[in-house]
Amino acid sequence: MTTPGQSEGDRSRDEVLAGEYVLGVLSQADREQVEARVARDRAFAAIVARWQENLADFNEDYGDVTPPADLYARLEARLFPERSFAQELASAASWWNSLLLWRGIAFASLAALITYVALETGWIGGRPAEPLVAELAGEGNAMGLMARYDATSGRLQVTPVAAGAADQRSLQLWLVPGGNDPAVSLGILPQTGEGAVEIPAALRPRLGEGVTLAVSVEPFGGSPTGAPTGAVIAAGQARRSSN
Amino acid sequence: MASDNDIAALIGRVALRDRAALAALYAAASPKLFAVCLRILKDRADAEDALQEIFVKIWRRADRFAAAGTSPLGWLVTIARNHAIDVLRARKPVSDSIEESRDIADTAHDPETESIIKGEGRRIDRCMEELESDRAKAVRSAYVEGLSYQELAERHGVPLNTMRTWLRRSLLKLRECLDR
Numbered sequence: 001m002t003t004p005g006q007s008e009g010d011r012s013r014d015e016v017l018a019g020e021y022v023l024g025v026l027s028q029a030d031r032e033q034v035e036a037r038v039a040r041d042r043a044f045a046a047i048v049a050r051w052q053e054n055l056a057d058f059n060e061d062y063g064d065v066t067p068p069a070d071l072y073a074r075l076e077a078r079l080f081p082e083r084s085f086a087q088e089l090a091s092a093a094s095w096w097n098s099l100l101l102w103r104g105i106a107f108a109s110l111a112a113l114i115t116y117v118a119l120e121t122g123w124i125g126g127r128p129a130e131p132l133v134a135e136l137a138g139e140g141n142a143m144g145l146m147a148r149y150d151a152t153s154g155r156l157q158v159t160p161v162a163a164g165a166a167d168q169r170s171l172q173l174w175l176v177p178g179g180n181d182p183a184v185s186l187g188i189l190p191q192t193g194e195g196a197v198e199i200p201a202a203l204r205p206r207l208g209e210g211v212t213l214a215v216s217v218e219p220f221g222g223s224p225t226g227a228p229t230g231a232v233i234a235a236g237q238a239r240r241s242s243n
Numbered sequence: 244m245a246s247d248n249d250i251a252a253l254i255g256r257v258a259l260r261d262r263a264a265l266a267a268l269y270a271a272a273s274p275k276l277f278a279v280c281l282r283i284l285k286d287r288a289d290a291e292d293a294l295q296e297i298f299v300k301i302w303r304r305a306d307r308f309a310a311a312g313t314s315p316l317g318w319l320v321t322i323a324r325n326h327a328i329d330v331l332r333a334r335k336p337v338s339d340s341i342e343e344s345r346d347i348a349d350t351a352h353d354p355e356t357e358s359i360i361k362g363e364g365r366r367i368d369r370c371m372e373e374l375e376s377d378r379a380k381a382v383r384s385a386y387v388e389g390l391s392y393q394e395l396a397e398r399h400g401v402p403l404n405t406m407r408t409w410l411r412r413s414l415l416k417l418r419e420c421l422d423r
Binding site for chain 2: 016078
C-alpha cells in the first residue's frame with residue numbers, strides 16, 4: 001500500500017506513478033495527489049519532468065487543427081475585459097459611419113464585392129474585445145453589406161447580403177460568357193461568413209480572363225428558372241490580378 | 244511553424260505581460276494545442292472552451308517556463324494535455340488506483356552495467372519497439388488520447404487489472420531502456 005506522499009523512498013513506484021500521471025491514466029483525485037506532491041517534492045517533480053520529456057515524442061501524433069477564427073477574440077475578452085465591446089464600438093463609430101458611404105456606390109466589379117482591408121495597427125484605436133460586426137444597409141436597397149473585423153488577423157471582411165430578414169433573398173453569382181450565350185449560375189453567395197463560392201468542376205475551364213461575372217438578387221435559394229430573374233446589382237470583367 | 248527559439252522568446256515576452264506576444268504565441272501554437280484538445284476531449288465546443296482556459300493558464304504561468312527548462316512547445320503541450328485530461332476526468336470519473344497494492348517488480352540494475360551502456364540513443368521510439376506491440380499501442384493511446392485504464396482495458400479486451408499491469412510494467416521497461 002502506498003500513497004504519493006509516502007513512497008518517496010521507492011524509486012520504481014515513483015517512476016510508475018509519475019509515468020501514469022504523464023500518460024494521463026489516473027483518476028482526477030489521484031492526479032491532484034500527484035500534483036500536490038510535485039509541488040513539494042523536487043526529486044519526484046524531476047521524475048515527472050523526465051517522463052514528460054521522454055514521452056513528448058508522442059506529441060507529433062496530434063497534428064495541427066486551426067481553431068475557429070473568433071476564438072482569440074473570445075480569449076482576449078476574458079483576459080482583458082477592461083474595454084467592453086460597447087466602448088470599442090463607440091470608439092470605432094465614426095469610422096463605421098464613413099463606411100456607410102459605401103452603400104451608395106454602384107459596384108463596378110466583383111472585386112469590389114468582397115473586400116479585404118488589412119487594417120494598420122491602431123487604425124481603429126485599440127483592440128476590440130469581440131469581433132466587430134456591422135450591417136450596412138440603405139433604405140429600399142436590395143442588398144446590404146456585412147462588415148466584420150477580426151482583431152486577431154487585423155482583417156476586415158465585407159460580405160454582401162441580401163437585405164431584409166422578413167423577405168429573405170439570395171445573391172446569385174453568374175458567369176456571363178458573352179455573345180448570345182445565356183448566363184450560367186456559379187452558385188449562391190453565402191449569406192454570412194466567407195464570401196467564397198465553390199465553382200463546379202465542369203465550369204472551371206470557362207472561368208478565365210475576359211468573362212463577365214455578375215451578381216443578381218434572386219428569391220431565397222436561387223433563381224427558380226435557372227436564368228437571372230432579379231436585378232443585377234454587380235457585374236464586372238475578370239482580369240488577372242496585378243499583384 | 245515558429246522555431247523553438249521563437250516560441251521560447253514569445254513565452255518570455257508573455258511573462259512580461261506583452262499582449263502582442265500572446266497574440267503571436269497564439270498564432271504559432273494554437274493549431275497544435277487545439278488538436279490536442281480535440282483529440283482528448285473529442286468534442287468541438289469542449290475543445291474550444293479548453294483552448295481558452297489553456298491560454299489563460301499560459302498567460303498566468305509564462306513566468307514559470309524558464310524554470311521548467313524544457314522545450315517550449317513541449318511545455319505548452321503539457322499544459323494543454325493536463326488541462327484536457329482534467330476536463331475529461333471531471334466529465335467521466337474513473338476509479339482511483341494509487342491506494343491499491345501493486346504488482347511491480349523492482350528493476351534495479353547493477354550500477355556498473357548501467358554505466359557501460361549509458362550514452363546510447365534515448366529516443367522513445369527505440370524503446371517502444373522493445374515492448375510487445377499491443378502494450379506499446381496501449382501506452383501510446385493512453386498518452387495521445389488521455390484514455391483511462393478502464394477505456395484501455397475495454398479497447399484491448401483485457402481485464403482492468405491486466406491493463407494496469409501491462410502499463411506499469413511497460414513504464415518500468417521504458418524507463419530502464421531510456422536510462423540505458
